[in-house]
Amino acid sequence: MLRIINFAHGAVMMLGMYTTYWLFTLFKIDPYLSIVITGPVFFVLGMAIQRVVIEPNRFAAEHNQLLLTLGLALFLENLALVLWQGDFRTVRPAYAGVSFVVADALVEVPRLVACGGAVVMALALFAFLRLTDVGKAIRALAEEPEGAMLMGIDVGRIRAVAFGIGAGCVAVAGALVTPFFYVAPDVGESFNIMAFVVVVLGGMGNFVGALLGGVIVGLAESLGATMLPGSLKQLVVFGLFVLVLLFRPAGLFGGGRGR
Amino acid sequence: MGAEILGGLALGVLLVAPPFLPSYFLEILISVMLFGYLGAAWNILGGYAGQFSFGHAAYFGIGAYTSTLLFLNLGVTPWLGMLAGGALAVVFGLFAGYLSFRYGLRGPYFSLVTLAFAEMLRVVAVNTKAVGSSLGLVIPNREPAPANFIFAGKLPYYYVILAMTLGAVWITRALSRSKLGYSLLAIRENEDAAEAAGVDALGMKLRAMAISSFLTALGGTFYAQYFAYIDPTITFGPSVSIQGLLQAIVGGAGTVLGPVIGAFVLTPVSELSRAAIRGRAGVDVMLYGVVLILVISFLPQGIMGWTRKRR
Numbered sequence: 001m002l003r004i005i006n007f008a009h010g011a012v013m014m015l016g017m018y019t020t021y022w023l024f025t026l027f028k029i030d031p032y033l034s035i036v037i038t039g040p041v042f043f044v045l046g047m048a049i050q051r052v053v054i055e056p057n058r059f060a061a062e063h064n065q066l067l068l069t070l071g072l073a074l075f076l077e078n079l080a081l082v083l084w085q086g087d088f089r090t091v092r093p094a095y096a097g098v099s100f101v102v103a104d105a106l107v108e109v110p111r112l113v114a115c116g117g118a119v120v121m122a123l124a125l126f127a128f129l130r131l132t133d134v135g136k137a138i139r140a141l142a143e144e145p146e147g148a149m150l151m152g153i154d155v156g157r158i159r160a161v162a163f164g165i166g167a168g169c170v171a172v173a174g175a176l177v178t179p180f181f182y183v184a185p186d187v188g189e190s191f192n193i194m195a196f197v198v199v200v201l202g203g204m205g206n207f208v209g210a211l212l213g214g215v216i217v218g219l220a221e222s223l224g225a226t227m228l229p230g231s232l233k234q235l236v237v238f239g240l241f242v243l244v245l246l247f248r249p250a251g252l253f254g255g256g257r258g259r
Numbered sequence: 260m261g262a263e264i265l266g267g268l269a270l271g272v273l274l275v276a277p278p279f280l281p282s283y284f285l286e287i288l289i290s291v292m293l294f295g296y297l298g299a300a301w302n303i304l305g306g307y308a309g310q311f312s313f314g315h316a317a318y319f320g321i322g323a324y325t326s327t328l329l330f331l332n333l334g335v336t337p338w339l340g341m342l343a344g345g346a347l348a349v350v351f352g353l354f355a356g357y358l359s360f361r362y363g364l365r366g367p368y369f370s371l372v373t374l375a376f377a378e379m380l381r382v383v384a385v386n387t388k389a390v391g392s393s394l395g396l397v398i399p400n401r402e403p404a405p406a407n408f409i410f411a412g413k414l415p416y417y418y419v420i421l422a423m424t425l426g427a428v429w430i431t432r433a434l435s436r437s438k439l440g441y442s443l444l445a446i447r448e449n450e451d452a453a454e455a456a457g458v459d460a461l462g463m464k465l466r467a468m469a470i471s472s473f474l475t476a477l478g479g480t481f482y483a484q485y486f487a488y489i490d491p492t493i494t495f496g497p498s499v500s501i502q503g504l505l506q507a508i509v510g511g512a513g514t515v516l517g518p519v520i521g522a523f524v525l526t527p528v529s530e531l532s533r534a535a536i537r538g539r540a541g542v543d544v545m546l547y548g549v550v551l552i553l554v555i556s557f558l559p560q561g562i563m564g565w566t567r568k569r570r
Contacts, residue, residue, distance in 0.1 A: 057556055062366045063311040064555050067508065070501070071555070075548030081541030185541070189497075193378065196371060232386045238379045245372050246362045 007069040008049075009170055010192030011076035014185060016042055016171030018080060020178045024091045031091055031178050032113065038171045046167025047160045054163065055156060073192075080185040088182040110179040117176045121169060122211055128165075138162045197241040216240075270425075277417050285413050289485070291526040292420040293478065297499075298506025298518025299427035300474035305504060306512035307431075307440060308467040309447030311366075314373030315503050317355070317380050318348035318472040320494035322479025324384070327396050327489060330407070337408040341480040345473040351376075352472030353465055360464050365450070374497065381495035395490025398483065408484045416485050423481065424519060427474055432515045434470070443467055447513070475503070498544075505547060509554050511563025520562055525550065 019038050023029040029037070049072065057068055129135040137158045140148040149155050181187070198213040217237060224236030277285055297319070304310050325347050326340030335343075355376045359369050385393045403411035410416055434440040442463045445453035454460050483489045493499070503518075510521025528550070529543035536542045558565050 053552055053556075060555065060559060063309075063370065064559060066311070066367050066370060067504075068552055068555050071548045071551030073548070074501070074551065075545055078541035078545035078548065082536075082545060193375075200371070232382060234382045235379055238375045238382070241375045242358075242372055242379075245364060245368055245375075246358055 006166070007066065007192065008072035008076060009166070009195055010187075010189050011073040011080075012042065012046070012167050013170045013174040013191055014080060014183075014187050015076060016174030017178050017181070017183045017187060018084065019171065020175040021089055021091050021183045024178075031175055035172050035175050038175050039168045042171035043164040043168035045164075047164035049167070050160045050163035055159065058159075077185050077189075084185070088184045090182055091178045114176040114180070118173065121172060125165070125169065134158070134161060193241075194237065197237055197244075200241065200244055273421060278414060282413060285417060287526060287530050289413060289417050289420055290530075291522045292417070292424045293481065293485075294502055294506050294526055295519035295522030296420060296424040296427050296481075297475060297478050297503035298510065298521055299424065299431055300471050300478060301503035302507040302512060302514075302518045303431060303434065303474070304464075304467045304471035306507050306514070306517065307434065307447065308443040308464050309513075310464060310467070311370045311504070312373040312471075313370040313497070313500050313504070314355075314375070314377035315471070315475050316495050316497065316499035317373070317377040318352060318475035319479040319482070319499050319503075320377075320380055320384065320489075320491070321348040321351060322476025323483040323489045323494045324390055324396070324479075325476070326480040327398060327483045328390065330398065331396065336406055337480055337484055338406075341408075341477055344480055345476040348472040348476035348479075349469045352468045356465050356468035357461075360461050374500070377495055377497070377500060381491045384491035384495055391490070393491060395488060395493070396483075398487040408480075416481075420481055420485075423477060428515060428519060430470065430474070435515055439463060439466055444513070501547075505551060507561075509550060509561055511561030514561070514563040517561055517563045524562065 016038050019041070020031050020034050023034040023037065024031055053068060053072060054065070057065060060068075129139055137148065137153045138161070140151070140153060141155055141158050141162070145155060148158075194217060198217050200213075217240070220236050220240055221233055224233035277288060280288065297315070301312065301315050304312055322341070322344035325344030326337040329335040329340040329343060330337050355373065359372050364372055384390055390396065398409075403409055405415070434443075442453065442458045445456070445458055446460050446463060450460055479494060482494070506521035506525060507518040508521070509525055510519065511517030525547065528546060532542045532546050554561065
């Protein structure tokens with residue numbers, strides 16, 4: 001939305017996962033319940049990061065902003081490595097292994113919950129961007145920053161809020177996957193690249209496109225996994241990414257060429 | 260005049276002092292030179308042409324794997340394998356570059372595509388048994404054999420990488436005074452305007468890509484010979500790409516000496532922090548993140564830009 005490609009997203013997700021892990025391990029707070037804590041905390045954290053690191057450099061060249069988020073990602077990831085070492089940790093609540101069979105397919109409950117949670121979150125975000133004043137301001141900012149400013153929108157505040165929402169959502173997503181995924185300092189990286197692929201596929205700043213992009217990438221990866229050995233399935237995702245960047249940089253559903 | 264005397268002095272120290280250094284400092288100096296070298300190679304495409312590659316690990320890895328595989332399987336000396344690796348890297352670089360430039364990818368989009376290309380090579384290397392898959396390749400038989408790029412002790416390696424770095428700096432200097440160099444600067448500042456003024460942007464960028472990928476691949480071979488071990492993550496992983504870029508950004512992208520100066524600042528910082536906080540991996544890279552943020556916030560032109568402003 002803000003035309004910033006954020007390398008730190010994966011790192012924020014990783015932090016969200018660690019928060020979930022520690023809340024569970026130390027205070028026995030259920031991963032799904034912990035969303036109530038991680039969401040707001042990371043919203044504030046995201047706003048703070050935006051204020052301190054990104055906002056002062058908003059006039060910097062595009063590639064420098066990219067490097068800023070890269071620096072952030074390096075910092076956060078290795079902070080986690082320093083604090084908690086590189087061990088893989090897991091959160092295993094009682095329902096972690098629960099699954100049922102639907103028409104030959106094994107469905108694990110936590111994965112289903114994560115999927116449902118993601119859909120709910122996406123719908124909520126969509127409604128937020130469409131219906132609320134702040135949501136509308138964010139979209140206005142994405143369309144026409146100067147125009148938005150002239151209309152009396154406090155663009156600095158809106159940018160911070162948008163960044164905070166992004167961080168909060170990513171952290172909640174981290175909490176949702178924790179019951180069936182491992183937690184490690186570099187866990188965010190794999191999600192990071194996936195997120196770029198999805199967003200570019202759907203078109204930058206195009207919300208519905210991003211959702212559809214997610215479905216396409218998910219399908220492509222699963223198909224790749226059944227047809228190719230080992231971790232070669234990642235090749236499919238990267239290949240898709242390169243092709244989309246080359247031929248439809250504005251996304252599959254965007255109008256023509258991005259730039 | 261003063262700068263030239265200073266540079267001459269520094270060069271003299273770099274040539275004469277190392278034999279008298281304890282091996283720990285020699286190791287650091289080799290790292291400094293290797294990173295400075297990679298930074299200088301990245302700088303030609305990223306600094307001069309303004310094309311921020313996030314995937315130089317691709318060329319580094321191609322260089323490391325080509326020379327090592329040729330040596331292990333066919334007994335070809337890495338000195339020749341180095342050139343083969345460089346040539347292969349150029350081919351790959353031109354392929355990736357042609358695709359991205361031809362389809363008008365600029366700025367962050369170019370960065371992402373180069374990252375994706377490097378990651379694809381990493382995934383392929385991890386899944387290919389013939390290149391050692393994720394276990395990587397070891398160069399056994401550490402009998403010193405200068406003809407095969409295997410030396411006794413670290414000192415000869417130091418002089419090799421020093422020569423390579425000086426070569427890269429010399430090439431950069433020559434480039435910065437050539438028509439190609441000026442064209443690249445014009446493209447960096449405003450590609451459309453440069454094209455309107457008759458600069459062949461595609462051709463010029465591809466030339467920068469070729470030089471940059473070739474040099475980076477030579478660095479890969481040096482790495483393989485010096486450490487005698489490579490694996491997909493070490494060579495094709497994103498951290499290699501970031502290392503090269505970091506030196507150039509911190510020192511000053513688009514300057515002749517910037518990357519080397521960046522390496523002289525960054526490497527000791529990371530070594531010291533690692534020595535100060537033992538047993539906790541990641542401190543050095545964490546500091547890199549901080550330095551990167553600080554440099555972009557306060558010294559967007561890098562150290563070189565800062566000294567120039569003060570003069």
